[in-house]
Amino acid sequence: MATRAVLLRLTLAACLIALAAAPAASQSSNATLHGTITDSGGGVLPGVVVKLQSPSTGLTREGVTNGAGVYVFNFLPAGEYVATAELTGFKAVRQPAIKLEVGESRSLDLKMEVGRVEEVVTVEGIAPHLDRTSAAISSVIQASHLKELPLAGRHWSGLMLLAPGAINTGEGTHLSTRFVGRARDDNNWTFDGIDATGVKDPRQDSDARLIISSESGPAKGVLTSSTSRHICYCHTPMRYLWELYPAYRNEFQQGVVSRALMAPIASYLRTWDHATAARVDTFVANSRNVKHRIWKTYRRKSRVVYPPVPVESFHHSASSDYFLIVSEMVAYKRLNYAVQTFSRNGRQLKIVGDGPEYLRLRKLAANNVEFCGRVPDRELKELYAKSTAFLMPGEEDFGMTMVEALASGKPVIALSRGGALDIVENGCGVLYAEPIESSLEDALRIFDRVESLIDPAQLRLRASEFSAAVFERRFRAVLNRCRPEDPRAHAGPAPLVSLPRVPSNKIQASISPGLFGLHPPTLGQPD
Numbered sequence: 001m002a003t004r005a006v007l008l009r010l011t012l013a014a015c016l017i018a019l020a021a022a023p024a025a026s027q028s029s030n031a032t033l034h035g036t037i038t039d040s041g042g043g044v045l046p047g048v049v050v051k052l053q054s055p056s057t058g059l060t061r062e063g064v065t066n067g068a069g070v071y072v073f074n075f076l077p078a079g080e081y082v083a084t085a086e087l088t089g090f091k092a093v094r095q096p097a098i099k100l101e102v103g104e105s106r107s108l109d110l111k112m113e114v115g116r117v118e119e120v121v122t123v124e125g126i127a128p129h130l131d132r133t134s135a136a137i138s139s140v141i142q143a144s145h146l147k148e149l150p151l152a153g154r155h156w157s158g159l160m161l162l163a164p165g166a167i168n169t170g171e172g173t174h175l176s177t178r179f180v181g182r183a184r185d186d187n188n189w190t191f192d193g194i195d196a197t198g199v200k201d202p203r204q205d206s207d208a209r210l211i212i213s214s215e216s217g218p219a220k221g222v223l224t225s226s227t228s229r230h231i232c233y234c235h236t237p238m239r240y241l242w243e244l245y246p247a248y249r250n251e252f253q254q255g256v257v258s259r260a261l262m263a264p265i266a267s268y269l270r271t272w273d274h275a276t277a278a279r280v281d282t283f284v285a286n287s288r289n290v291k292h293r294i295w296k297t298y299r300r301k302s303r304v305v306y307p308p309v310p311v312e313s314f315h316h317s318a319s320s321d322y323f324l325i326v327s328e329m330v331a332y333k334r335l336n337y338a339v340q341t342f343s344r345n346g347r348q349l350k351i352v353g354d355g356p357e358y359l360r361l362r363k364l365a366a367n368n369v370e371f372c373g374r375v376p377d378r379e380l381k382e383l384y385a386k387s388t389a390f391l392m393p394g395e396e397d398f399g400m401t402m403v404e405a406l407a408s409g410k411p412v413i414a415l416s417r418g419g420a421l422d423i424v425e426n427g428c429g430v431l432y433a434e435p436i437e438s439s440l441e442d443a444l445r446i447f448d449r450v451e452s453l454i455d456p457a458q459l460r461l462r463a464s465e466f467s468a469a470v471f472e473r474r475f476r477a478v479l480n481r482c483r484p485e486d487p488r489a490h491a492g493p494a495p496l497v498s499l500p501r502v503p504s505n506k507i508q509a510s511i512s513p514g515l516f517g518l519h520p521p522t523l524g525q526p527d
Contacts, residue, residue: 031100034072035108037065037085044069045112048087049378054079062377063313072312075468078102083110091115160187210479213280216397221276231478232280233305236290236397237297239332241270274298284478287398289418303478306422308471309403311463316409316456317385322348322370323413324387326380326401327394329355334415334435338393339364341437347444350387352380384408389447392420393435399423407463409456413443427454428462 037048048065052073065071083095090112100106160166165179179187211228213219216235224230237243274297277283283302285291294302323342327333335357342349343366351361352372362371375383384390390405392414399419402412406428414420416431424431430450432443464470 030075031078031103032072032074032105033076033081033083033098033100033108034070034105035110036069037071037110037112038069039090040111040113045087045090048085048112051084051086052076053082053084055082056080061310061313064315074312075472076100078104083108085110085112087112089114218273218276220280221272222279224279229281230279231282231284233284233286233475234290234294234302235286235307237293238269238273241266241273242297243293282478284475287419287422289395289421290397305471305474305478306466307398307400308468309400309407309463309466311403311407311460311467314381314404314407314463315385316460317382319388320386321388322350322386323389323391324350324352324383324405324410325391325393326352326384326404328353329357329361331357332394333357334394335361336364337435337437338391338440339369341440341444342366342369344437345441345444349391350383352383381408384410388451389413389429393440395435396420403463403466406459409459411447411451411454411459413440413447423462423466425462428459429454 033052037045037050039045044065044067046065046067046069048069048071050063050065050071050073052061052063053059054077056079057077059077061073061076063071063073078100081098081100083098085093091114093110093112095108095110098106098108160177161168163179167178169176169178177187209228211222211224211230212233213222213230214233214235217238220230220232220234222230277298277300280300283294283298283300285294285302285304286307288304291302291304294300325335325338327335329335329351335351339349339351339361343364346366346368348368348370350370350372352375354374358371365371372383384405385408387405387408387410390402390410390412392399392402392412395415395418396402397419399414402414402420402423405412406423412420412424412429414424414429414431415435416433420431430443430447432439
C-alpha cells in the first residue's frame with residue numbers, strides 16, 4: 001500500500017531551471033534493470049518475488065518473474081540498489097551494490113539454491129557491467145559530491161567536469177566541455193529527469209522558469225515570478241470546500257462546535273482557493289471527472305493525464321471466492337452500504353484499509369465480512385490476484401485501486417460516477433447507478449450472469465493503458481506544449497497514446513443504458 005500511496009500523491013512539486021526547445025534526440029534519465037532467475041540446474045523459476053531497494057533514498061520496487069523466469073524494473077532513478085529474490089522452497093538471494101547510471105539498461109541474472117526461504121545467500125562481489133547495446137557514456141553527480149564544493153557564481157555546468165572523461169576546452173562551461181574527445185553537440189544532460197541539453201544560460205537563478213505543483217489542496221498557491229510558468233497537476237479541487245462541503249458539514253462532522261466553526265473558515269478558504277487558481281498557467285487533471293470539477297470550481301480548462309500505476313507488478317491467480325475492497329475507511333468512501341449488502345446476502349467480502357469509520361463499519365458487519373487492516377504490498381497483490389471481483393462503492397477522483405484490480409485480471413463492480421467512468425469500460429466489469437443496497441445487489445446479480453465470459457487477459461490489457469510509460473509520454477507532451485520558447489507550443493493538441501487491442505475470444509461487450517441507469521455488458525460474438 002505504501003507504493004500506491006506514494007504514487008497517488010505523485011510528488012511532482014519541484015522548481016526546475018529554464019527549459020528551451022528539446023533536441024531532436026535525447027537520452028532517457030531513468031535506468032532499467034532486468035534479468036532471468038534460474039535454479040542451480042539452469043531451469044527458469046517463475047513466480048519469484050524480486051524486491052529492489054535504494055539504501056540512500058528508501059525507494060522500493062517489487063515485481064514477480066513471469067513464466068520465463070524474467071523480471072523487469074523500468075523507470076528507475078540512477079543510483080545504488082540492493083536486490084533480493086524469494087521463492088518458497090529456495091534460499092533467498094541478496095545482491096547488494098547494484099549501481100545504475102543514467103539511461104543504463106542493466107542485465108542481472110540470479111541463481112537460487114534449494115533450501116528454506118529463511119536462509120539468505122548474499123552475493124559479495126559483482127562483475128563490472130559492460131553494456132554491449134549502447135556506446136553512450138553517462139555519469140550521475142550526487143548531492144553528497146556537492147556538499148563540500150563551492151559553486152562559484154552557481155554555474156551548474158561546472159559540475160560536468162566532475163564526470164569521468166570530461167575535458168575542458170575553454171572556460172569550462174557546457175559550451176566548451178567535451179567527453180572522451182567527442183564534440184560538445186554529442187552531450188545530453190538532465191536535471192531531475194527533465195532534458196536540459198538546450199539550456200543556454202547555465203546560471204542557477206533563484207526564480208524558476210517552470211513550476212509543477214501536484215495537489216488536491218493548497219500547493220497551487222505557491223507564489224511565482226512574472227517570468228515563471230506554473231503547471232498544476234490537480235487530483236481534485238479541495239473536496240471539503242467544494243464538492244463535498246454539504247456532506248462534510250452536515251453528515252461527516254458530528255460535533256456541534258466543529259460544525260459551527262466550519263462555515264466561516266470554509267468561506268474564507270474558498271475565496272483564497274479560487275484566487276490562487278488564477279495564478280496557475282495550465283491545469284492538468286488526473287481524470288475526466290476532475291476535469292469537470294476544475295471547470296465547475298475555477299472556470300478553467302484543463303487537459304487529462306491519468307496518473308501512473310505500476311501495472312506490471314501485479315499478477316493473476318484463480319479466484320478464492322471472495323470480493324475485495326481496498327479503501328481508507330472514511331465516510332465519503334461510502335463503505336457502509338456495501339458492508340450491509342454483503343452482511344445480508346452472505347457473500348464473502350474482504351476489506352483492506354483502516355480509518356476513523358472502522359468501528360462503525362465493524363458493528364454493521366456479519367461474520368462473512370473480514371477486515372484485513374493495512375497489509376504489505378506483497379500480501380495486497382495476492383489479495384487482488386485471488387479475488388473474484390473488486391468492489392468500488394464510492395465516487396473516486398480517479399481510482400487507482402480499480403486499475404490495480406484490472407492489472408490482476410479481476411473485473412470491477414463500481415458506482416457509475418467519478419473515475420470509474422474512465423477506467424471500467426466495455427467488458428471490464430459492471431457499473432451501477434446509485435450508492436444504495438438495492439442497486440449494488442442488482443449489479444452483483446448481473447455480474448453472476450457474465451462472470452464466466454470475462455477474459456482476464458483483456459482486463460490486463462486495459463490496465464496497461466494506465467502504466468507509468470503512458471503517463472510519462474502524456475505528461476511530457478504537456479510540458480513540451482508549455483515551454484515558453486518551444487515553437488511546438490503553438491502546434492495542435494498532443495495525441496493521446498493509443499495501445500493496440502487484442503480481441504477477446506470470450507466476450508465482446510458493448511455498453512448501453514440499461515436497468516435503473518446501469519451500464520451492464522451486452523454480450524455478442526467477436527467480429
